[in-house]
Amino acid sequence: GTLGARNDVRCMSIEKKLGIKASPTAVMQYGEADGAVGYLVGEENQGLSIMFGMMNHARFAVGLQGLSVAERGYQQAVDYAQNRVQGTPLDCSPGASIAHHPDVLRLLSVMRAEIEAMRGLTVIGGAALDLARHGPDEDKAKLDERASLLIPVIKGWLTERAVTLTSDAVQVHGGMGFIEETGAAQHYRDSRILPIYEGTTAIQANDLVFRKTLRDGGASVRALLSEMEADLTGLNQKLAKPMRRALAITHQTLDFLCGTANDPRRSAVSSVDWLMMLGWLCGGWVMARSGHVVAAGKAQGFSQSFLDAKRVTADIYLQQCLPELEKLARVITSGGDAVLAMDPEWLTRH
Ligand SMILES: Cc1cc2nc3c(=O)[nH]c(=O)nc-3n(C[C@H](O)[C@H](O)[C@H](O)COP(=O)(O)OP(=O)(O)OC[C@H]3O[C@@H](n4cnc5c(N)ncnc54)[C@H](O)[C@@H]3O)c2cc1C
Numbered sequence: 001g002t003l004g005a006r007n008d009v010r011c012m013s014i015e016k017k018l019g020i021k022a023s024p025t026a027v028m029q030y031g032e033a034d035g036a037v038g039y040l041v042g043e044e045n046q047g048l049s050i051m052f053g054m055m056n057h058a059r060f061a062v063g064l065q066g067l068s069v070a071e072r073g074y075q076q077a078v079d080y081a082q083n084r085v086q087g088t089p090l091d092c093s094p095g096a097s098i099a100h101h102p103d104v105l106r107l108l109s110v111m112r113a114e115i116e117a118m119r120g121l122t123v124i125g126g127a128a129l130d131l132a133r134h135g136p137d138e139d140k141a142k143l144d145e146r147a148s149l150l151i152p153v154i155k156g157w158l159t160e161r162a163v164t165l166t167s168d169a170v171q172v173h174g175g176m177g178f179i180e181e182t183g184a185a186q187h188y189r190d191s192r193i194l195p196i197y198e199g200t201t202a203i204q205a206n207d208l209v210f211r212k213t214l215r216d217g218g219a220s221v222r223a224l225l226s227e228m229e230a231d232l233t234g235l236n237q238k239l240a241k242p243m244r245r246a247l248a249i250t251h252q253t254l255d256f257l258c259g260t261a262n263d264p265r266r267s268a269v270s271s272v273d274w275l276m277m278l279g280w281l282c283g284g285w286v287m288a289r290s291g292h293v294v295a296a297g298k299a300q301g302f303s304q305s306f307l308d309a310k311r312v313t314a315d316i317y318l319q320q321c322l323p324e325l326e327k328l329a330r331v332i333t334s335g336g337d338a339v340l341a342m343d344p345e346w347l348t349r350h
Pocket of ligand 1: 206
């Protein structure tokens with residue numbers, strides 16, 4: 001073909017950003033001179049539903065970005081910690097790396113556990129998205145409902161955690177984490193956009209609490225919780241007990257939230273905490289199942305050290321990460337009274 005007339009669309013500037021500097025963000029100007037020509041994408045009057053379809057996938061993909069940058073930060077932190085020698089870790093010989101200091105070990109192993117939980121949830125969400133489209137017809141409606149419930153959790157929880165996890169990766173590096181040479185700081189900067197674009201965490205949380213939780217009186221969430229409960233059958237107590245406790249607390253919190261349905265400010269003030277709570281819970285679900293596969297001897301053909309690492313990682317998640325849910329439940333069931341009593345005008349009163 002040949003070049004047609006130039007459309008009146010101009011790139012006015014490239015923004016300077018905190019991170020993702022390899023991905024240019026531009027200020028575009030449309031139609032300032034002659035009027036820009038727009039082209040219809042898809043059928044007339046179908047724009048909103050096409051956009052929602054696109055947004056579901058985009059939100060899932062940003063959650064996946066969170067997982068990916070957290071994994072990269074983790075890999076770099078482990079590599080650094082296994083080679084850096086500083087002080088003699090308790091019960092070790094001189095020359096042992098900082099990975100043997102109990103607190104460095106805590107940082108790294110909690111990172112590993114969370115990332116594994118995040119990955120498992122991504123697989124569950126991705127499978128629901130795929131099967132809702134390509135699976136058996138009789139399952140499609142249920143899977144579509146499951147995918148749309150999980151997407152705000154995947155987008156919100158994974159990206160919020162990515163910011164903390166990449167920060168922890170900087171921490172493991174000590175001072176070298178703050179120095180650009182190691183590359184740890186770049187992951188931290190790059191992760192900061194993830195809870196913002198494709199809808200901030202608060203926007204995901206509004207979607208989760210109003211459209212996916214309250215609109216059906218909590219039915220979709222209860223269906224998810226029942227599936228989690230069913231998956232606990234046959235699990236040993238070490239895996240099942242923390243999940244049973246977390247599920248009971250989540251049921252109580254869900255009932256409380258459903259009771260705020262006529263008072264939207266109350267539902268909204270708890271929405272991000274509710275999103276994060278479901279994130280931690282889904283992570284526990286994934287990790288308890290993973291621990292069970294190993295404990296029940298169902299994983300064949302793997303080395304013993306791989307299986308031991310899997311077992312311990314599941315325990316770490318259930319002991320160190322899942323209790324985050326309990327704090328959030330307490331905050332939610334306080335009703336947010338203290339925050340709602342704050343007048344925005346008072347924010348500048350000192
Ligand atoms: C690098 C970069 C790339 C981007 N790429 C694209 C792109 O390709 N396409 C595109 O369309 N957009 C893009 N965006 C825009 C991006 O999606 C928005 O910046 C983002 O959705 C937040 O909207 P906002 O900036 O208007 O913030 P605001 O809506 O002004 O939000 C400010 C604060 O208020 C909170 N807030 C706002 N409304 C509510 C509410 N109802 N309830 C609770 N809290 C609320 C937010 O959570 C946030 O904390 C990009 C932005 C950046 C920085």
